Amino acid sequence: MPLPNAAPSPAAYPRLRRFHDARSGTCSYLIGDALLPQAALIDPVREDVSLYLGVLDELGYRLVYVLETHLHADHVSAGAALRELAGAAVACPRGSGVLGADLLLADGDRLPFGTGDIEVLATPGHSAACVTYRWQERLFTGDALLIGDCGRCDEAGGNSGQLYDSISRKLLPLPDELLVYPGHDRGERWVSCIGEERRRNPLLRGISRDEFIGRSRQKSEALPPAMAHNLAANRRCGLSD
Ligand SMILES: [Fe+2]
Numbered sequence: 001m002p003l004p005n006a007a008p009s010p011a012a013y014p015r016l017r018r019f020h021d022a023r024s025g026t027c028s029y030l031i032g033d034a035l036l037p038q039a040a041l042i043d044p045v046r047e048d049v050s051l052y053l054g055v056l057d058e059l060g061y062r063l064v065y066v067l068e069t070h071l072h073a074d075h076v077s078a079g080a081a082l083r084e085l086a087g088a089a090v091a092c093p094r095g096s097g098v099l100g101a102d103l104l105l106a107d108g109d110r111l112p113f114g115t116g117d118i119e120v121l122a123t124p125g126h127s128a129a130c131v132t133y134r135w136q137e138r139l140f141t142g143d144a145l146l147i148g149d150c151g152r153c154d155e156a157g158g159n160s161g162q163l164y165d166s167i168s169r170k171l172l173p174l175p176d177e178l179l180v181y182p183g184h185d186r187g188e189r190w191v192s193c194i195g196e197e198r199r200r201n202p203l204l205r206g207i208s209r210d211e212f213i214g215r216s217r218q219k220s221e222a223l224p225p226a227m228a229h230n231l232a233a234n235r236r237c238g239l240s241d
Pocket residue numbers: 070071072073074126143
């Protein structure tokens with residue numbers, strides 16, 4: 001007996017896809033509304049544009065926004081390419097030094113998105129202007145709060161005291177159950193929650209502001225390859241000469 005012709009169920013829309021760029025270790029995220037075919041990409045990487053477009057096409061989503069958490073030093077943004085190819089508006093934190101963004105975001109802004117919105121929380125410190133995006137019960141923290149770790153502060157305009165303040169005053173007081181999706185994974189882990197980070201993050205639990213600053217100064221990680229090129233391109237939403 002043939003199945004009845006049922007209209008596609010809105011609940012069939014997936015709501016979150018993660019992408020991992022092995023070259024830079026960057027985690028990018030596609031979020032999609034459950035009822036309307038609208039999607040946003042958070043921190044997309046230029047080399048993966050065709051992948052994003054294929055997934056958007058497969059899922060039937062229109063790309064509304066490219067949302068940058070900060071000016072990236074370790075990869076080139078797909079913002080300009082996705083604006084041209086998919087018509088997305090590129091949104092960056094105000095003060096990040098990006099020229100040509102369609103939207104400059106500040107703390108407390110709310111972006112209309114599908115049947116709801118996306119809230120902007122200023123979380124500077126990894127660089128001079130960083131934001132976290134809150135969408136429903138999810139936080140996209142960029143390189144501010146990582147899983148059991150925090151972002152470095154020595155790339156471009158970072159300030160470890162400011163990062164400590166952002167995390168301890170803005171993020172950790174949020175409800176335990178809010179999920180944390182960072183800009184870089186840690187091994188097999190790619191999602192955490194506020195409660196876990198508050199209780200277990202070794203860089204934060206029981207650590208004073210001064211201790212945090214001291215530990216941050218002692219870190220000695222190699223700077224990302226092509227950092228100057230990446231920063232220059234990202235100041236133009238991912239366009240390079
Ligand atoms: Fe970063």
